[in-house]
Amino acid sequence: MSLVRHAIRVAAVEALRGATIVGDNVLDSQNGAIDFDADNQPKTLQKKPFIAIYTYDGSAERGPGASGFRDLGSPQQLMLGIEIGHAAGMLVEDPSTGKKVLETGLPYTDRNVEFYLDLLAAQAMGALSNPDNSWAEIWRGMVLSVEKRDTLAVRSVGGQRLAGHQIMLTLTIMRDPAPGVPLGTGHVYETFLAALEASPVESNRTQAALLRGFLGDADSRDWHRLQRRQGLTADELMALGHGPLAQDQTRETPPFVTGTLDLGDGREVTTTSEPE
Structure with a gap:
């Protein structure tokens, strides 16, 4: 579960x-952009060169000396995958008929294709830094740091190198926004929501409405x-000097703003605590 995980991928x-x-042929979590068939051979349903973005495993861990109790929205690490491929039409043999048929897939690479893939990878990294x-x-x-970058070549069962690369970025990303907590106009997640709402892509606008509602x-x-x-817990909150009064069963006690402490001998101290 991570709102920022989703935002990282969409952004x-x-x-x-x-x-x-590749122009606009950039895919979000496209199933089978680079996939494998029953014989463990790489394949693709794409009919032209593409980039596909995926988010993979993530984890969050409290380091030594970290504050917090049961914070479920803390910063986390995740892997962002950027798959690039040079799809092309190829003649393959239909096992049921023995005839050659034209299919789209990942061809074997060559000097020119490798240059194309390397240029595409460099353009992708440059775009994220633009x-x-x-x-x-x-x-x-939203990315606090890039911990690692791996570039993997796509190979067939026989070890032949195909026209596809996978770039895996290990990222440390910011914490999730919490429901009810104001983001403020300068908060990057608020900027993200506003960009979704202004997007010409209908699914982006739909996602923005759902996120606002949550x-x-x-x-x-x-x-x-x-x-x-x-x-x-409510007891922990009160033990820290926050929250409603102990006898307030409906939890409607307003936040503390101003109070007076009697020090004796006619002395008093007035304290003020402004809400966050």
Whole structure:
């Protein structure tokens, strides 16, 4: 579960559209962009050169000295896959008839195809680093660091190198926004939502509406936002000096703003705590 995981993938797709020699043929989690058949042979359903973006395994771990209790939205690491392929028409033998038929797939690579793939990979990395690409700016704002980059060649069972590469980026990404916690106009996730809403792609606008509905309206209760963020029980919240009064069964106690402490001898101290 990660809203930022989704945002990282969408921002990468949009940042690469029109920014490389494949044009707009940039795919989001396309099933079988580079796949394997029953004989473990690589195949593709694409009919022209493509880039496909995927998110793979992710994990979140509290490091030594990390604060927080049961924070389920903490920063995490995940793997972002960028698959690139030079699809082409090929004559293959139909096993049922023995005849040659034309199919689209990944051909064996050669000098020119390898240059094409290397150029495409460089263009993809350049697009994600482009300061004038607004979607890339969103992507960079959510990626705290790039821990590792692996480039893998696609090979057939016989070891022949095919016209496809896989770039695997290991990323540390920002924490998820929490429902009810205001993002603010400068927050990168708010920028992401606004970009989705302004997108000409209908599915992007639909996703934005669903995400807005999940995050909900801003919660004015600072103690409530703290409890969401840290995963605190009601007793833990009160032990830290936050939250509703112990006898408030409906949890409607307003957040503390101003209080007076009697020090004796007629002395008093007034304290003020502004909400987050």
